[in-house]
Amino acid sequence: MPVLRFRASRLLEAVGDPSMDLAKLMSVLPKLKCEVSLLEDGETLELEIDRDRPDMFSLRGLAEAVRLYLGLSKPRRFTSSGVGIEVLVDPPRKRPFIAAAALEGAEIGSEEDLEELIQFQEKLHLSYGRRKRVAIGFHDLYKLPSRRIEYRYVSVKERFVPLHMDREMSIEEVLRSTEQGREYGSIARDGDMHPALISGGKIIAIPPVLNSDITRVEPGTKGLFIDVTGTDLRAVTEILAVIVYPFLLAGARLLSAKIIYPSSTIVTPDTSWRSVRIDRSLFEEWLGLEVPTEDELRKLLERMGLELATYSESGFEVNVPPHRIDVLHPVDVLEDVAMAIGYDEIGAEMVATYEVSRPSALTRLWEALRDLAIGLGYTEVNSLTLTSSKLLEALGIEEFARIENPLQQELDALKPVPLPSLMQVLAESQHRQHPVKVFEISECVTRDASSPTGYRNRVLMGLAVLDTVVKFEDIHADCFAILRSLGLEPASRRCSSAPRFAIEGRCAEIVVGERAVGMVCEIDPGILEALGIEYPVGYIELDVERILEVGGFGR
Amino acid sequence: MSTVASLVELLRSKGLVEVRERRRVVVEASEEGKRYASEGFPEERLARELASRGGRAPARDLAEVLGRDAFRIGISWARRRGWVSIESGIAVLKGFEPLDRHREILQRFSTPREVDPDVLQDPVVSELVKRGLLSVRERKEKVVKLRDDAVDRARQLLSVGEAVPHLTHELLASGRWRAVVLKPYNVEALPPTRYPGKKHFFIEFVKRVREVMLALGFEEIRYDYVIPELWNFDALFQPQDHPARDVYDVFYVPGSCDLQPFKEVAERAKLVHEGDSRCGSRGWGYSWSLEKASKLMLRSHATAATVRFIAERKEPPARGFCIGRVFRRDRMDATHLPEFTNFDGVVMERGFSFRKLLGLLTQIMRSLGFQRVRFRPAYFPFTEPSVEGMVLIEGMGWVEVFGAGMFRPEVLEIAGAKAPVGAWGMGLERLAMALLSINDIRNLYTRDVDFLRRFPLLRGW
Structure with missing residues (x-):
């Protein structure tokens, strides 16, 4: 925002x-x-x-x-005083569209005026695609060498004086060596060509990167030439309407620009108001309110800068000014009406409860597993799914989802099993009173070729015990206690290929019937050492969704 | 034994008894000694045999008569006593005195008998001990005597019976508990610290929210974290160049999604975004990219799941909610985490209006314990009207907790929904923090087990 x-x-x-x-x-x-x-x-x-x-x-x-x-002002319409600028366009392939306008009497009186103008420009850029979709240029109207402007590709070898510089540079050099050049230089450059605005034979801007110093706006500027260039015609014309609006409010005189494309000519900015029709049924269904009387509705609309055009039994029409580019659909007008009434005054309408839902089978099993773990003395922990790829690799876990644009290295991957976060808890809590018994049921992200994304969330339960001595039989017993409490009859099999984090020969796969539902193991001392854990650790992992299936709890 | 010793020591330290040590000696004849007592000593038998042969006999003949062992012992002791000498293989008797006292002593100790330790000093006894004919066992004995000045105290103690530290199965089964006294404890002392297994306070809070939603007739929705942009943004009418769809704001995952299973949603998204919709919207009017929509990302809000639920249902009525993790590219600090818990919900019903949405949200907030709710306008690309809700929290004032609104007609068209949809979303961590008086969001994800062990269970309820 x-x-x-x-x-x-x-x-x-x-x-x-x-x-x-x-x-x-x-x-x-x-x-x-x-x-x-x-x-x-x-x-x-x-x-x-x-x-x-x-x-x-x-x-x-x-x-x-x-x-x-507040009712201090009524919606106002502005019109152009005529065409004052001509723009001849030879559309640059990567950025073919331009809209322009001139404002006489748009005074930049002080540094503060200038700062506000720059803020206005920056926030528009930020909100509309960081100059990719639209780029805005402000120029001192009276410094333009000519009011006949060209918008076309020029060679990057062409030279001009960039804004706030005191010497000529080639476009290539500007793109390479200035801050704006580096940040925005790749948006519009097309091989050896770059879009440029030319006035009187001189480059006055290379949108979307930078203006020339010769048309610099500064305190004392008494009129503006504005260009908006971009990749889509509607966006450039709409943004131009937004830009001229505050100057027109301040009393500036608008001069239109005739934009001459090879096969058509348009005049910008568009100062016409649009009409939006709203059916009474839509109004009443959407807001849950009666349509106000004509007078009330007019007042409500005017408080939002809109005009009521017609009013009838079936609905009403609203005129929307050109700078209200947010109005895409009649519901946008409905929101304005609701705002004018005031959200706290609309009156909330209570909703009937039709049926109490049952928790899903997964949620029921999830809660049962939590209860069992608590009964066995485990403390529940809550951790992030985000984890470090280094940690996963240290644990010998190779299949996991990576983040393309991580903010920090420690959070550049998603955990596919609960182990990494439990190990981090144990590392930090190892000197607390023993035994440290923790568990977590969480949605982990695993690779899955059958999913359209290649990944899938899997609900897994992890339990871990840290103590001076941890016996395999104790964690094994806990695992069996949980499964038997659910009415299942588990069995253990020697892991055919034990994960790297387990001690060789101390890792059992837990099966119910013929299906694997989890594993029990002691953590390899090399791994414990690498994580700075000085006590033995036992680990249980249970596949909650698989237990749901084999137990038939989903029915 | 050690228990007796420690009890004695305890009584001594309390001045109730005095303890004296005594040495006791028990003597008993060995099997060999008993045989000598009746048959005579080997040296006696040797001397008598010699005497019967006239005082001289070849040693070989004597050995034959007496047996090898008896002869060897007999000749050795007879020579030592000066009774016999050997000259060139001939034994010569020089004198003889029967060992009556030796035999008498052995006879006396044919059964074990306690003796005064001085008896061991007797030369005959000493010889018999050395020859292994008498065995001596010694043991030290402690004599515990009630001190004269402690008689009254002891009597008093005895009147209350035997004191024991623990009531045991043995005491109960034997009935001996009647004869003993259970010692009083120092019940004011601190007990050892013990921690029960405990549920996580934040997950319990999430459970409470879930229960409220189930009671309002909503069903729970779960979807993956790794999703195509389609569900996170395009289906919600968020233009593809929207600043929120930026590498600075959300996390991307390498690869893209096969959008074939969601083909219809993708096709409608293209039409609506580009402005070619049937719902009466101008759209955004740009060229929509399928490639961008299929890019993989981590969902940044749970509305990605609720809009998918709507797209799967299409027909009203449907009420769904999703409580799950969402991911945003925020740096971790006291109020931000790059991953947190979103609680989102949707209602698709004929006649569901903005006013009803405000009513529903008021009901949900009241069920969660917030009696006062306030609304103000807001902007979300996928709802219109959009609203932000605040609740009054004691000690904190009005706290902004949720964003909500009616799904835009563009969103309904993309999802194929056949009735209006009210939707909302909120971060649960902030709400939990306010209720549980926690001021650092990282504490909800602590790795310190003691923080969890000590967290009061019912705080904020």
């Missing part, structure tokens, strides 16, 4: 209600899905704003949402 920071006094000023104080502001914001907190400096507000409302990522946009919600 994007996190934004604004100075509280600036936001209050933008809301523009003399009766509003900080406390009141902070109580209104959560009703608009903004989680807000005041930082320790006492003047910076930190807001978590959901990704579906990018129109609230700017100071003006956020303030307007508050104003509308």
Whole structure:
């Protein structure tokens, strides 16, 4: 979720209600899905704003949402003052789409204005594919060498002065040696070519990487040229609508751009409102509420910046402004209505219980096994499925699922058996009062060629005993005690190929009928030493799902 | 014996008795000695034989008459006594005195008899002992005597009978328990520390949640941890370039899933994402990738399991819940774990509305012991309206505990659901921490068995 920071006094000023104080502001914001907190400096507000409302990522946009919600403002429509920019597109293969606009009177008065602009841009980038899907460029409109722009591939040998640099560099060099170049350079580069925006013969940007210094926006900038480039037309036009919105609220004059593709021409940004029809039945079924009267509904919609267009017995139509790109379906309008009413005011409707369910057979067996282990004096532990591949390998376990992008080496794999986590518990608890008897029933992840993923969860029970002396017969007896208590008649067979963690000749496979349900063994001293365990350990492993099958408990 | 000794020592240390040691000697004639007593000593028999032969006889003849052994012993002792000498193989009698006292002594000890130790000093006795004709057994004896000044105390003790430390089967079976006294213990002393087998407090909390859900008529759902992105994201209408589907946020597993078994869901996901849906949605309008949807990952929320449950059921009514581990690429600290327990649920019913969802969540929270629930708007890509729920916890105020909402029509279309679906999800660790007053999430996964042994069982219930 994007996190934004604004100075509280600036936001209050933008809301523009003399009766509003900080406390009141902070109580209104959560009703608009903004989680807000005041930082320790006492003047910076930190807001978590959901990704579906990018129109609230700017100071003006956020303030307007508050104003509308409080009834200080009514939904406003903005139109273009005409075409002021032409963009000739020779579509770059990897990033064919562009939308653009110019804003006269979009003033960047101070460093703080500039910081907010950069924050706005960054959060949009972060929320829309980290520049892969869309990339946004801001330029000083009055520094453009020409208002006829070209968008096309150029050779990576071409040179320009990158933003905040004082010398020309080749695109290749920029991609190789600047921070942005390294981070975003691979997104659009196509062999020896890279997309570029050219104005008056000069490169003004190489989206999605970096702008040129010649159109740099700085305090004192009095107008903006905005480009949005990307891989899909709808995304670039929608984001452009979101970007121009706060400047239009502040009174800037919008100039459209004529985008000339080889086979078509479009004009951006799109300032038209969309109409969404909502059936009365959908409203009532979805929310569980009656449709309000026309006047009430209009007021509710207006508090969310929407217009009521028509109202009838069968339903109503709502006009949605172009910056509300989150409205994909009528239900998105329903949520706005619910928010305008207030979730705590909607009134929860209690639901009938129709039938008490029985725990599943697996859950019943799971609980029975827990009871038996407790009865035998074992303490239940709870551990992560994530484990270390090194530990698994030290135990001689080779088949397991690995994590492709681990955050830390100690958690780069999934345990296929309960042993590794039990051994970690014993290593840490070995000097506690003896005997240390622990168990865990957990979902382990094993390889399984018959599963479409190649992996499967398996419910396994592990029990382990650490003591000054651990006798095989004692753990063997515990294992039999558990199985016999379930009414099963177990038998033991010498392991044909004992796992590497077991002492040779001290490992038994436990069978019920002809089916293996588990194993009992003493842990190999070499392994104990490697794990820093100074006492002998006995281990029991039971396949809970297999026991369910052989015991017929699933029926 | 050692028990007697230790008891004596105990009584002595208490000044009740005095202890004296005494040496006792018992003497008894050996079999050989008894024979000599009646037949005479070999040297006597030798002297008499010589006398009957006139005081001189070849030694060889004597040996023949007396027998080899008796002759050898007899000649040796007769010479030592000065009765006989041997000259060139001829024994010559020089004198003789019958050994009456020797025989008398042997006779006296034909049965064991205790003697004064001084008797052993007698030369005849001493000779008989040396010759193995008398055997001597000695033993030390302790004489315990009640001290004169302790008579009253002893009488008092005796009046209460014999004291024993443990009541035993033997005492009960023999009836001897009537004659003994069970010593009082120091019952105020600390007993030894002992730990019973114990269930894990967090798993018990999970069980409690499960029981609440079963009572509300929900069935439990279980699915794998390793799943294709399809279930975690695409089925939930999360666009493929959504920031949450990033290598920075979720864990990926090498390989991809064969989506053939979920072909219909994948096909509908493509149409809905791209904007070609029948449910009236604009979709996202990008080119959807099957390859991306089949990539393997660790599920990051249990909604991946509940949406699959809906896709398998399709027909209402269905109520399901899943309590299981989910994985997120978070660094471990006091409030975060890369793996934690999600509790997710879904209800698919005709006429199930947002208001009913709020009602159901209120009921669930009340069943778990939270009387006051508050809602506020939220955003999740797969629900609309979306809501966050907070409960009032004593000492903590309002704590955010769950996210919920109505599955979007896009999600219903992808899953093939025939009725509205209300859904919710929450992390159980945070809720458990609040209830159990634990402030480090890692304590729920402790490796220190003593933490578990000492954790109070009913805390927070």
